């Protein structure tokens with residue numbers, strides 16, 4: 001249970017004086033539903049007010065304090081338009097005070113005609129005129145002293161004023177308790193950090209207080225790492241089943257190539273884990289095309305050799321079917337039984353798969369999330385592999401191993417190379433293997449960037465490519481949050497290309513029915529479809545080595561990691577591959593420009609991942625939509641970079657010394673876990 005001391009912070013914002021439904025709505029838009037959210041909604045800047053005697057064009061852009069006398073009200077033609085109050089300074093110069101969505105009666109009362117007031121706000125020039133939109137303070141002349149010369153500026157949403165926000169923050173701060181200290185004393189002294197409560201106050205008082213911000217960032221990172229270390233410690237305590245395969249199945253594999261040194265090393269690391277009773281929790285990182293599937297197959301076969309079942313989870317239906325096809329082909333002739341299970345499998349075939357899993361006649365199951373549904377019971381599940389899956393977070397990993405009486409070994413394979421800091425924050429509880437070598441003979445993919453109006457020339461190039469037996473992907477832009485327009489874009493492109501290439505063009509998008517999608521993918525795999533028009537459904541994993549050209553339309557709309565993934569669809573065979581990034585028809589932002597330039601320059605997924613993190617500040621590298629988990633709201637990427645190692649070491653040390661978090665510092669650390677809502681790990685303490 002949450003420590004009582006935190007209860008005031010986890011009350012709804014409506015518990016605060018003056019916060020009703022009308023205010024909780026705009027607050028909700030900013031994700032501020034509880035007092036603690038207000039506390040962590042830190043100011044981003046500071047206004048500095050300058051007191052001036054008269055209005056001057058040259059002061060436009062500054063926040064001023066000035067004595068003004070209202071002389072006239074001008075309400076707009078439409079009742080919903082802004083209310084303007086004309087006012088003059090001592091020298092008789094005019095300014096408009098503008099209120100949007102205001103109530104005329106209220107404005108008249110605030111600014112009676114002929115009565116001078118002290119007014120503060122940001123002076124703006126509007127054509128030849130000066131105006132102040134929503135003055136932030138209107139005071140009587142004798143109240144000059146009550147106006148601070150400097151004030152914090154908060155991120156706002158419609159319906160919230162800076163003044164309101166500052167007031168809310170102040171109320172939240174009043175509720176902030178003095179918390180026990182969880183930071184290691186010598187670290188705190190060395191950094192010169194204040195106590196938690198002081199630090200929160202300081203961060204609200206002055207957004208430039210780096211030291212206060214660093215302490216708060218550290219707290220958040222520390223809580224995250226502590227949770228991961230608790231997960232790690234608890235899974236170390238668990239007893240699973242040692243898997244010692246004798247190699248009899250793996251020896252029979254007939255591969256058209258030799259494993260790379262890196263694949264062999266990673267397989268050895270995995271075998272070392274499998275041989276232990278402590279269940280494996282290992283992350284395999286390897287750039288696109290580094291051959292992770294083969295590592296997975298070896299691991300699965302090791303489990304089967306030892307009499308266990310292995311399950312492999314893929315993030316999409318397409319990928320599940322592809323893995324099933326690849327792996328079935330590779331083990332053809334071996335005395336094992338591979339099955340597939342996805343949300344689409346129903347009726348008899350599903351029944352017989354469930355039966356086979358329960359009676360042990362199925363050795364390897366490949367599928368989507370359906371493989372973990374309640375109804376699915378395994379006879380002897382010894383190994384779970386999660387492939388190319390961003391959204392399989394620590395909570396799910398925990399659940400997977402916690403549910404079983406004899407927890408299975410777990411191998412997670414990532415689609416994207418992950419920067420070191422993100423590996424620590426997202427997978428800190430896991431051991432890590434890196435496939436840092438590409439299969440021999442791979443030629444780098446040549447990447448070029450083209451303007452939108454070059455599309456006709458691109459289509460001509462595509463025609464030449466296809467006439468020589470080549471295959472290609474044509475990726476259509478992802479319109480955020482809007483699958484319908486994605487589909488429309490893809491369908492329009494499909495129609496245009498079909499006019500030229502006829503039946504040799506195929507289309508896949510997320511809204512298509514499963515079997516239709518399969519049919520198209522199959523035809524592409526077999527080479528009947530030469531040009532596959534697709535949305536990002538092909539982003540991960542799809543492997544058609546003969547496709548050596550990928551065209552990505554409006555490439556600037558994609559994140560770097562995503563572009564790298566998409567580009568990874570080509571360059572899989574021996575031949576030379578090309579990637580054409582087509583710019584949108586609109587001017588590009590600096591960041592978009594930088595992204596495309598980097599793509600042209602580098603094929604190195606790890607470098608791209610680090611850059612991506614720098615350019616976008618995190619999230620998207622691992623898919624922002626999974627936010628929440630290891631989404632930091634206080635710590636920015638630089639702070640994470642600077643503090644992650646210390647926080648990880650500190651958390652690990654604490655868990656080593658006081659695994660039950662029973663001591664004084666341990667108790668304080670529990671408070672930190674709850675404060676940052678990383679408390680699902682606390683239950684592990686009790687059961688463990």
Ligand code: ADP
Pocket residue numbers: 257258259260263286287288289290291292293294439440541543545572
């Ligand atoms: P990813 O790491 O992106 O999942 P895949 O496992 O799909 O990569 O492998 C990419 C391609 O490389 C596949 O066509 C696979 O058959 C091939 N491949 C894998 N390992 C080797 C190897 N050691 N030598 C040559 N080709 C390999």
Ligand code: MG
Pocket residue numbers: 292293388541
């Ligand atoms: Mg793969």
